[in-house]
Amino acid sequence: MAVDQEKVDKIRAFADRGRNLEKQYRENPLSLDAIQHYNRRLDDTIRSLQNHVKRQEDALRKQGLEISGQGTEPAQRLAQVRRVKKAYDSLLQAEPDLPSPNSPLPCLIALRETSRVIQENKASIASLRKSLPSSRQQLKDEQDDLEDAKRIHEGLRTRIQRIKREQSENATKSPSELADDFVNAERKRTRALKTSSSKLRNDLDQFIDDHLASQLAAEDLGGPVVGDIMEVPDSTLEAGYTPHGKPKKPKSTTAQDRDDDDPRQQRIDNLLRRQRGGDDDASNAAPRSKREAAAVAMHELINSLLESGTSYVELPRESAASRFLVRAKVAQLHPRNARKIRLIDFGRSFED
Structure with a gap:
């Protein structure tokens, strides 16, 4: 809503005058005589207003403007109404009786x-x-x-254009060519799905080995739940946890133990084992630490769940791995048998 600049200027001028008056009042407070004089002016203004109201009432009363009630003749009532209208018209045409310039009434109203x-x-x-x-x-x-x-509008527009282009291209092809194109597209889609699935599975295995296995082992040992602590060292897993879930103090290790815990030494040992091959492969399959044991258990559980599809799998025992999958909404337990578990069928709604 636009505001007239003239009104804005008047408001600003009024505010400036108010600030100046407040400043003057702080510098020169009103004396008792000034306050009494102001009060006398207010009393005079009130008496003047009361006298003016009384004069108006007397003038209306003298003109006989009271309208009689029921039982009055219609001609008499019409005459009364006409006199009242004439009196009010005269009041409307008369100049308003405004207070004098020295009256404090305008300031009070403002x-x-x-x-x-x-x-x-x-x-x-x-x-x-x-x-x-x-x-x-x-x-x-x-x-x-x-x-x-x-974004939805842009995606739909792009898809409509692609469908129209495909329809125009398919209109010139024979049924055999359309069938070949469909088969090739399905094969390409299948290869892409296998590639992405393989990459996803490798990423999952790496995540389990690098981050999740130590947390699962800690929960199996009575430690914190998976997700409470991001990194759990092997030394803490070897020492174990107290009944209250606190990590025990690690035992003193010899120089040979420190060499075994050194990652560089572990990589050298793994390289030597791979070079030997043969009979050492069977012994290398056994986990060497609690972290690796938890990783192997998680891999086996995921493999069995993927192979069974939507069927339930019998759990040999309750473990941190199965509890983690249930908490993550990846798997669900049997409603009547907590020893059975299966993957949640995420794609059923899309397939239907």
């Missing part, structure tokens, strides 16, 4: 109106402050919805 506007503005500001965060959040949500709608 102060009362200004105070009312200030209170309304304060209430409006408080209400706006309360609603501003929700309005900003609503604006952000609307902007996000708009961006999503734009």
Whole structure:
């Protein structure tokens, strides 16, 4: 809503005068005589207003403007109404009886109106402050919805164009060519799916070996639940946990034990074992630490679940691996047998 600049200037001038008056009042406070004089002016103004109201009432009463009740003749009532209308018309045409320039009444009215506007503005500001965060959040949500709608619209437009292009191309091909194209597309899609599945499986195995196995071993030993501590060293797993879930103090290790825990030494040992081959492969398959044992158990459980599909698998024992899969919403237990577990069929809704 546009505001007239002249009104803005008047408001600013009024505010400046008010500040100047306040400054003058602070510098030169009113004396007792000035306050009494101001009060006398107020009393005079009130008496003047009361006298004016009384004169108006007397004038109306002298003109006989009282309208009689029921039982009055219609002609008499019409005459009364006409006299009342004539009196009010004369009052409307007369000049208003305004207070004198020296009267404090205009200042009082202006102060009362200004105070009312200030209170309304304060209430409006408080209400706006309360609603501003929700309005900003609503604006952000609307902007996000708009961006999503734009992306969906662009994706649909691109897909429509692709479908139209494919339909125009397929219109010129024979049924055998269309069948060959369909078979080739399915083969390409199958190869891409196998490649992505293999990569995903390798990433999962690496995640289990590098990060998840130590946490699973710690939970199996009575330590923290998977996810509470990101890294658990092998020394803590070898020492174990107390009945309260606190890690025990690791035992003192010899120089040979420190060499065995050295990652560089472990890589050298693994390289030597791979070079030997033959009979050593069977002994190398056995886990050498609790972390590796937890990793092997997790790999075996995932392999058995993937091979069984949507069928339940019998668990040899309850372990941290099975509890982790259930908490992660990847697998679910049998409703009547907690020793059976299966993968959640994520793709059923899409296949249907």
